Amino acid sequence: PxxxxxxxxxxxxxxxxxxxxxxxxxxxxxxxxxxxxxxxxxxxxxxxxxxxxxxxxxxxxxxxxxxxxxxxxxxxxxxxxxxxxxxxxxxxxxxxxxxxxxxxxxxxxxxxxxxxxxxxxxxxxxxxxxxxxxxxxxxxxxxxxxxxxxxxxxxxxxxxxxxxxxxxxxxxxxxxxxxxxxxxxxxxxxxxxxxxxxxxxxxxxxxxxxxxxxxxxxxxxxxxxxxxxxxxxxxxxxxxxxxxxxxxxxxxxxxxxxxxxxxxxxxxxxxxxxxxxxxxxxxxxxxxxxxxxxxxxxxxNDRVAREGLLLHVERPTGETELPALPNPAAGGGFTLDFDLEPGEGPGERTILDARNTAGPGLRVRLLETGALRLELADGATADAAESDPGLLTPDRRHHVSVIVDGGPKVVTWVVDGVLCDGGAARPQGWQRFSRALGEVCPGGPAGIPREASDRLRHLRVYGRYLRTSEAVGNWRAGR
Structure with missing residues (x-):
């Protein structure tokens, strides 16, 4: 009209x-x-x-x-x-x-x-x-x-x-x-x-x-x-x-x-x-x-997001105590935000491991493709999401935000201030996770292998999903 x-x-x-x-x-x-x-x-x-x-x-x-x-x-x-x-x-x-x-x-x-x-x-x-x-x-x-x-x-x-x-x-x-x-x-x-x-x-x-x-x-x-x-x-x-x-x-x-x-x-x-x-x-x-x-x-935007920040460890080593994170099945979200210099090394490598023997847990792994993989489990349901391949090169420090949004049940990745869109490898960079996926982190220690702790900086954990614009601000603040 x-x-x-x-x-x-x-x-x-x-x-x-x-x-x-x-x-x-x-x-x-x-x-x-x-x-x-x-x-x-x-x-x-x-x-x-x-x-x-x-x-x-x-x-x-x-x-x-x-x-x-x-x-x-x-x-x-x-x-x-x-x-x-x-x-x-x-x-x-x-x-x-x-x-x-x-x-x-x-x-x-x-x-x-x-x-x-x-x-x-x-x-x-x-x-x-x-x-x-x-x-x-x-x-x-x-x-x-x-x-x-x-x-x-x-x-x-x-x-x-x-x-x-x-x-x-x-x-x-x-x-x-x-x-x-x-x-x-x-x-x-x-x-x-x-x-x-x-x-x-x-x-x-x-x-x-x-x-x-x-x-x-x-x-x-x-x-x-x-x-x-x-x-x-x-x-x-x-x-x-x-x-x-x-x-x-x-x-x-x-x-x-x-x-x-x-x-x-x-x-x-x-x-x-x-x-x-x-x-x-x-x-x-x-x-x-x-x-x-x-x-x-x-x-x-060049400011670090402060709202919902539950943990900030400048140089995480060994074991880092993670806070309890909101339940995605109930609409809760969370964000892991960090700097990582992958370095040279064969095979897949664990960056952070917060799994426990009771079932719930999360893990972040670096893949041979130059992508990161987030694995989530609540003891009954497991799911995973990956960033676009080839973005994490060994010779430089990268900023990564992995955002778990329990509203649309979507995981997004922001790498060096750019939202993953799938590139030439995939139709899209965002991935859905199961609506049945419940609490994945009730709180507890997260293991960080020594080879990862040497290259991991400024680990931030948020008890909410960050907006893309906030993740871009976190990246720009650290440049």
């Missing part, structure tokens, strides 16, 4: 004008072909205009290749409208012939210079972007859809969109959307890591302070699944480009297969909400402002 200063509310959607439900004797999806149309309400959505106003949707190469021969178009719009100067923009997706199942798709934008000022809907002017015969595409795959955009401080435009390649795409426009960079996978910063995402909705929003939030799934799946949990990254503009923070879990459902998606944001009086739906139930969630501001301030 788009609201004008007059109070009029506009809504744009795909309308099946020809009422096609079959084609060549086969049932076809009926909600994504026809015309892009507009209706309006002057009574806050209680009633809507009888007439539909069709937006001009010129034929492009992808339209002429669709199985209707271009008439009607196959197109849908879920992009949130934005105001850039006096112009309104929103994104859409065009679909070509489904012989390349399912797709192909390309991104487009509709823009109007007078939607918010012209009282006669028939006189509203529209333009389809980009110019030319081809929309926004993916670098490799055939799917590029659900474009969402924001305006940059210099007047440029930036958009993100989903693919089936395991990564988000992004593009910049410096001419009002007539042309775009790319196609290129989205990065956390220019020249940095690609942002992983499956074929699920990833949306972007600009806030009143000029900073940005990106909500996405943070894993490299290639289909519609894996829409839980939802992650947030904070964006800060520098030199005409958006630099994204390491992400945090924003929303999750206890059932891993629940599909969370199609979000929007509300900002009011310093408070923030996220709306989302699984296409049958719509929900709204208030988000802790500390999490959001932590994302935006992450590049400058």
């Amino acid at each position: 788009i609201k004008a200063a007059s109070g009029r509310v506009y809504v744009v959607y795909t309308y099946n004008t020809p009422n096609l439900a079959e084609w060549e004797g086969k049932r076809v999806r009926a909600d994504t072909h026809g015309d892009i149309v507009l209706k309006y309400s002057d009574d806050h959505g209680r009633t809507w205009s009888a007439e539909r106003y069709r937006l001009p949707n010129r034929p492009m190469a992808i339209d002429r290749a669709n199985f209707f021969g271009g008439r009607p178009r196959i197109c849908w719009c879920v992009g949130k409208p934005i105001l850039a100067g006096s112009r309104v923009y929103f994104g859409g997706s065009k679909v070509g012939h489904p012989a390349v199942a399912p797709g192909p798709t390309e991104g487009i934008f509709f823009t109007s210079p007078n939607l918010l000022t012209e009282p006669d809907p028939a006189r509203i002017r529209w333009r389809l972007l980009p110019e030319g015969d081809v929309g926004l595409k993916a670098p490799q795959g055939h799917i590029a859809e659900e474009q969402n955009l924001v305006q940059l401080s210099d007047g440029g435009l930036y958009c993100v969109y989903r693919t089936v390649d395991g990564f988000l795409c992004s593009a910049y426009s410096r001419d009002g959307g007539r042309s775009w960079t790319g196609p290129e996978y989205a990065r956390y910063s220019p020249g940095g890591r690609f942002i992983k995402n499956p074929r699920g909705p990833a949306f972007i929003r600009k806030f009143s302070n000029g900073k940005y939030l990106l909500i996405y799934y943070n894993h490299g799946g290639r289909d519609f699944t894996g829409r839980n949990p939802y992650w947030l990254s904070g964006g800060v503009e520098r030199d005409g480009f958006i630099h994204w923070s390491e992400p945090e879990i924003a929303l999750y459902d206890d059932e891993p297969n629940t599909r969370i998606g199609y979000p929007d944001f509300i900002e009011q009086d310093g408070r923030f909400w996220i709306t989302e739906t699984n296409k049958s139930v719509a929900r709204i969630h208030e988000i802790d402002p500390a999490l959001i501001h932590g994302l935006w301030n992450q590049p400058r």
